[in-house]
Amino acid sequence: MKALCWNGKNDVRVEDVPEPKILNPRDAIVKITTTAICGSDLHLYDGYIPTMEKGDILGHEPMGEVVEVGSEVTNLKPGDRVVVPFTISCGNCFFCQKELWSLCDNSNPKASIAEKLYGYSPAGLFGYSHMTGGYAGGQAEYLRVPFADVGPLKIPEELPDEKVLFLSDIFPTGYMAAENCSIEGGDTVAVWGCGPVGQFAIKSAWMLGAGRVIAIDEVPERLQMARDEGKAETLDFDDEDIFDKLKEMTGGRGPDRCIDAVGLEAHGATIDALYDRAKAALFMATDRPHALRQAIHACRKGGTVSVPGVYGGFLDKFPFGAAFNKGLTLKMGQTHMRRYMQPLLDRIQRGEIDPSFVITHRMTLADAPAGYETFKHKKDNCIKIVLKP
Amino acid sequence: MAESMRLAGEAAGLVSPAEETEGGNKVQSAEQSTGGHPVNVSEMERWASSIGGGALAVYGISRLLTNRSLGGAVLALVGGALVYRGASGHCEMYHALGIDTAAGSDNPNVSVRGGRGFKVEKSVTINKSPAELYSFWRNFENLPRFMNHLESVQVTGDNRSHWVAKAPAGSTVAWDAEIYNEKENELIAWRSLEGADVDNAGSVRFESDPNGRGTIVRVTLKYDPPGGTLGKLVAKLFGEAPDQQVEEDLRRFKQLMEAGETPTTEGQPSGRSATAGK
Ligand SMILES: NC(=O)c1ccc[n+]([C@@H]2O[C@H](COP(=O)([O-])OP(=O)(O)OC[C@H]3O[C@@H](n4cnc5c(N)ncnc54)[C@H](O)[C@@H]3O)[C@@H](O)[C@H]2O)c1
Ligand SMILES: [Zn+2]
Ligand SMILES: [Zn+2]
Numbered sequence: 001m002k003a004l005c006w007n008g009k010n011d012v013r014v015e016d017v018p019e020p021k022i023l024n025p026r027d028a029i030v031k032i033t034t035t036a037i038c039g040s041d042l043h044l045y046d047g048y049i050p051t052m053e054k055g056d057i058l059g060h061e062p063m064g065e066v067v068e069v070g071s072e073v074t075n076l077k078p079g080d081r082v083v084v085p086f087t088i089s090c091g092n093c094f095f096c097q098k099e100l101w102s103l104c105d106n107s108n109p110k111a112s113i114a115e116k117l118y119g120y121s122p123a124g125l126f127g128y129s130h131m132t133g134g135y136a137g138g139q140a141e142y143l144r145v146p147f148a149d150v151g152p153l154k155i156p157e158e159l160p161d162e163k164v165l166f167l168s169d170i171f172p173t174g175y176m177a178a179e180n181c182s183i184e185g186g187d188t189v190a191v192w193g194c195g196p197v198g199q200f201a202i203k204s205a206w207m208l209g210a211g212r213v214i215a216i217d218e219v220p221e222r223l224q225m226a227r228d229e230g231k232a233e234t235l236d237f238d239d240e241d242i243f244d245k246l247k248e249m250t251g252g253r254g255p256d257r258c259i260d261a262v263g264l265e266a267h268g269a270t271i272d273a274l275y276d277r278a279k280a281a282l283f284m285a286t287d288r289p290h291a292l293r294q295a296i297h298a299c300r301k302g303g304t305v306s307v308p309g310v311y312g313g314f315l316d317k318f319p320f321g322a323a324f325n326k327g328l329t330l331k332m333g334q335t336h337m338r339r340y341m342q343p344l345l346d347r348i349q350r351g352e353i354d355p356s357f358v359i360t361h362r363m364t365l366a367d368a369p370a371g372y373e374t375f376k377h378k379k380d381n382c383i384k385i386v387l388k389p
Numbered sequence: 390m391a392e393s394m395r396l397a398g399e400a401a402g403l404v405s406p407a408e409e410t411e412g413g414n415k416v417q418s419a420e421q422s423t424g425g426h427p428v429n430v431s432e433m434e435r436w437a438s439s440i441g442g443g444a445l446a447v448y449g450i451s452r453l454l455t456n457r458s459l460g461g462a463v464l465a466l467v468g469g470a471l472v473y474r475g476a477s478g479h480c481e482m483y484h485a486l487g488i489d490t491a492a493g494s495d496n497p498n499v500s501v502r503g504g505r506g507f508k509v510e511k512s513v514t515i516n517k518s519p520a521e522l523y524s525f526w527r528n529f530e531n532l533p534r535f536m537n538h539l540e541s542v543q544v545t546g547d548n549r550s551h552w553v554a555k556a557p558a559g560s561t562v563a564w565d566a567e568i569y570n571e572k573e574n575e576l577i578a579w580r581s582l583e584g585a586d587v588d589n590a591g592s593v594r595f596e597s598d599p600n601g602r603g604t605i606v607r608v609t610l611k612y613d614p615p616g617g618t619l620g621k622l623v624a625k626l627f628g629e630a631p632d633q634q635v636e637e638d639l640r641r642f643k644q645l646m647e648a649g650e651t652p653t654t655e656g657q658p659s660g661r662s663a664t665a666g667k
Contacts, residue, residue: 018665092516093648
């Protein structure tokens with residue numbers, strides 16, 4: 001089959017690889033009908049996440065048709081249409097039973113690597129380095145889904161792929177980011193990053209009772225989408241001093257809730273951002289937390305900073321004193337997918353949201369390498385690319 | 390005890406570049422023991438070492454890099470399948486099998502006597518009842534399902550069993566063992582019998598978590614390395630990170646008990662697959 005393989009920094013290729021087989025009784029094989037490229041994939045493409053290997057198949061936002069199930073999978077059958085969440089969860093451990101699905105104890109076959117870096121291992125993830133299991137990903141014609149009796153969500157026939165595909169990651173991710181804010185009626189929510197995750201965080205903030213949403217980015221068409229689709233006020237971080245502007249817009253108090261939907265590759269031209277770039281380039285620090293610093297600095301006293309943006313390692317000049325002395329609440333993590341997929345599918349079915357609004361590009365899997373370049377450099381007004389195998 | 394060794398390792402630790410390289414090897418061997426492809430070690434090292442030696446100890450990352458720093462004799466543990474480089478001379482190490490109700494270190498019935506051999510202790514919390522875990526473990530023929538270095542265990546009598554462990558170059562090490570102490574749903578203790586290739590003993594305890602969060606499983610394994618060539622062979626067999634190997638065995642036990650299977654990627658496609666073409 002064809003699959004998109006990582007071959008090194010800025011080097012992904014569509015290659016012929018064997019088709020996946022059932023390896024465990026709780027596996028299923030899904031024939032991919034639609035899949036997508038995520039901002040998280042860019043961290044791999046840019047070489048920011050360690051423990052990648054040449055030949056790894058990428059992709060963690062897939063959906064398709066079940067073609068085969070293992071002996072222990074009784075809730076799915078060949079022919080079922082499913083969305084596959086990017087986190088892999090056993091359903092039986094302490095963490096799964098607390099609905100902390102992305103922290104499953106039993107789904108990472110290479111947990112010892114993650115334990116060395118983090119103390120304890122999070123769940124296995126599709127197509128996201130060997131630290132989270134080294135599972136082959138979904139930018140391919142077929143995908144092997146472990147613990148398939150737990151993760152995949154069945155999709156009713158009448159809903160087209162594009163309306164439900166983002167239940168695999170970014171819609172739940174944006175939603176959990178807003179939920180983690182513990183929004184109180186009338187709160188001002190500031191969202192750093194107007195990529196796909198930021199766009200869903202904006203929509204979700206409204207769903208959860210925000211009084212006002214302010215979105216921050218530098219890419220005009222993304223800010224435009226935040227205004228048009230997200231009904232947010234927007235700030236361009238190239239033009240404005242974000243802290244001063246947010247302070248002024250909130251009558252001197254600061255936003256109540258701040259969401260970092262940027263992650264470890266934040267851009268910026270302030271001194272700390274340049275310093276991060278230099279340090280990361282010299283490999284003295286692993287992450288560039290410019291947006292996160294700014295969110296902590298700008299957040300009002302007693303507010304919440306919610307971090308869906310991915311971080312991998314060690315952050316330099318992290319303003320912990322500001323977080324401490326302002327009594328902030330920090331919430332973060334990979335999304336606990338299974339908690340959100342069904343309720344958000346219900347919202348889609350009720351017509352409250354059509355997640356396909358973020359799609360700007362449709363390509364074949366064969367064109368995925370060009371897609372990575374387009375998405376990375378935000379060429380051609382690219383915001384979200386979906387791929388058809 | 391394992392903890393004190395680890396701390397000693399950290400203190401001794403990790404500053405020389407040579408050790409860093411070996412730390413990388415350790416990652417690789419741990420990786421191989423889980424059956425996957427070796428990770429991109431040089432990148433991992435670079436990543437970890439970017440933080441600097443001093444900070445590493447603080448972050449516990451030192452465990453990546455302290456492979457050889459524990460020094461001392463090689464400690465191997467067959468059956469649980471492990472080798473441990475431990476500091477000798479710690480009296481605590483020679484406690485009996487970690488069981489209050491069981492034989493003490495001076496008990497003449499223990500295969501690996503006090504004052505000889507080495508011991509590794511590990512624990513894991515499993516979301517199952519003591520009874521479920523006990524009954525799975527009590528059938529020793531199940532052990533090779535999660536102890537990777539065992540080829541087979543055959544139950545030969547009420548309390549007797551025959552163990553075969555994998556050794557280098559396709560050879561095997563074998564011994565007979567007996568259960569000499571057990572308490573239903575609480576404890577199983579076994580030891581090798583006279584004439585074993587490698588004297589060893591082990592115990593497992595199952596304790597209900599007092600707050601109802603499953604069962605705490607505590608495993609103690611002791612091994613008396615033979616001298617000479619066989620000892621070296623066994624040491625080689627169990628590699629560089631023995632405590633990690635026991636940890637991996639216990640992890641697989643937990644996975645098997647909780648999830649009904651152990652997660653794997655072995656046999657999945659990648660651009661590295663033999664039949665992959667461009
Ligand atoms: N927590 C999870 O489970 C999860 C799931 C999916 C994605 N993510 C992460 O969410 C983040 C966003 O994903 P995405 O798909 O939207 O990615 P993306 O790369 O498309 O979007 C990031 C956006 O941030 C903007 N940006 C960069 N620096 C900024 C700054 N200093 N201030 C404000 N905006 C800035 C960029 O211009 C871009 O529009 C990534 O880190 C991704 O890995 C996390
Ligand atoms: Zn994603
Ligand atoms: Zn689990």
